[in-house]
Amino acid sequence: MSHTAHIRSHRKPRQSASKLALRAGVAGGVLSTIAVAASAGPANAEPVTETIEMPALSLGTTDLASAVALSAETNQQAALDLDLRVQENVAAQKAAKDAKKAQQEAERKAEAKEKAEAAARADAAAQDRASRSDERTTLSASGSGQSSSSNASGSVGTVIAFLKAQLGDAYVMGATGPNAWDCSSLVQAAYRQVGVDLPRVSQDQSLAGTPVSLDNLQVGDILYWGGAGSAYHTGVYIGDGQYLDAANPSKGVVIQDLSGYPASGAVRVL
Incomplete structure (x- = not known):
């Protein structure tokens, strides 16, 4: 071990395995592309000796939290929309049921009114017949000798x-x-x-x-x-x-x- 290994300022910062893998993959892909391009050139072309290091791509904790929050908000909005549609369907069914009930009640009242009017007419007719019968009896009893x-x-x-x-x-x-x-x-x-x-x-x-x-x-x-x-x-x-x-x-x-x-x-x- 080096005598400076224990000194904190001489240590290189550690990188996560995912970040290293991502950086290696991107770099490898770019270098492979350059190598293929070089091999496709003229046979007498000079070999490429310059190394290009691509910047490392990383997905920070803040970006991941934002994505998760956006997904949660989308799901919540979908749930609210579904609940609203359910409430609208329930309200429509209730309105239709109330309308049918009101119509049945109106028909019942109309039928009752018609029956009451028919009964009143029948009663009036009966009273009229009775009145005529009484008058005929009176006329018969009075005889034909009146002046x-x-x-x-x-x-x-x-x-x-x-x-x-x-x-x-x-x-x-x-x-x-x-x-x-x-x-x-x-x-x-x-x-x-x-x-x-x-x-x-x-x-x-x-x-x-x-x-x-x-x-x-x-x-x-x-x-x-x-x-x-x-x-x-x-x-x-x-x-x-x-x-x-x-x-x-x-x-x-x-x-x-x-x-x-x-x-x-x-x-x-x-």
């Missing part, structure tokens, strides 16, 4: 009021209201107001109730033109020698005098 003024103040008054409310409406064959009528549909609708169900056509209406003489007419009696059972027109006597009817397309619903168009007969239903 004209007494009838006019009761159910007959309702009939006449309904008829006068239709004055000016159009006459249309086969129409049944509310703004257009033919003769028999108007008479039928008027008596329906007091619970009396008359036949639809004039021929049958001329046979309804009790036949009465034209000299003994009372307000509310049904007048007909033509034979009983074969009548072609009907109207209602309103007193003072007048009647109300859906006359024809040119006149519509009007009040007329019996003297101008005398009836063939009459029947009494109230």
Whole structure:
């Protein structure tokens, strides 16, 4: 051992095996390249005697830490993106589920409302039928011996009021209201107001109730033109020698005098 070996300043710094290997590899590769180039030259060329030493390549600790940090950051960002997509999918599925539930609830409410309205209509119809039945019973019990003024103040008054409310409406064959009528549909609708169900056509209406003489007419009696059972027109006597009817397309619903168009007969239903 040299007598100066123990002196620290005379020692050469040690290099890691990886750095030495890397430097040797690079240098060897460069020298090999130079040697090949030299051998490829002219045969009489002078040999290369200059030695070129390449700088050593090294990967420092700082660069390695930066690379590791960049890789970790990339992985973290990928994980965040994946988590965001998962959350978006969950939110979309929840929104679709909530929308479906809301639609089902709306349909349920609509169905319940429709059922309630149908029940209300059925109840109203039942009450109307009961009311008409009670009025028919009252009319039957009152008999047919009431005076004209007494009838006019009761159910007959309702009939006449309904008829006068239709004055000016159009006459249309086969129409049944509310703004257009033919003769028999108007008479039928008027008596329906007091619970009396008359036949639809004039021929049958001329046979309804009790036949009465034209000299003994009372307000509310049904007048007909033509034979009983074969009548072609009907109207209602309103007193003072007048009647109300859906006359024809040119006149519509009007009040007329019996003297101008005398009836063939009459029947009494109230």
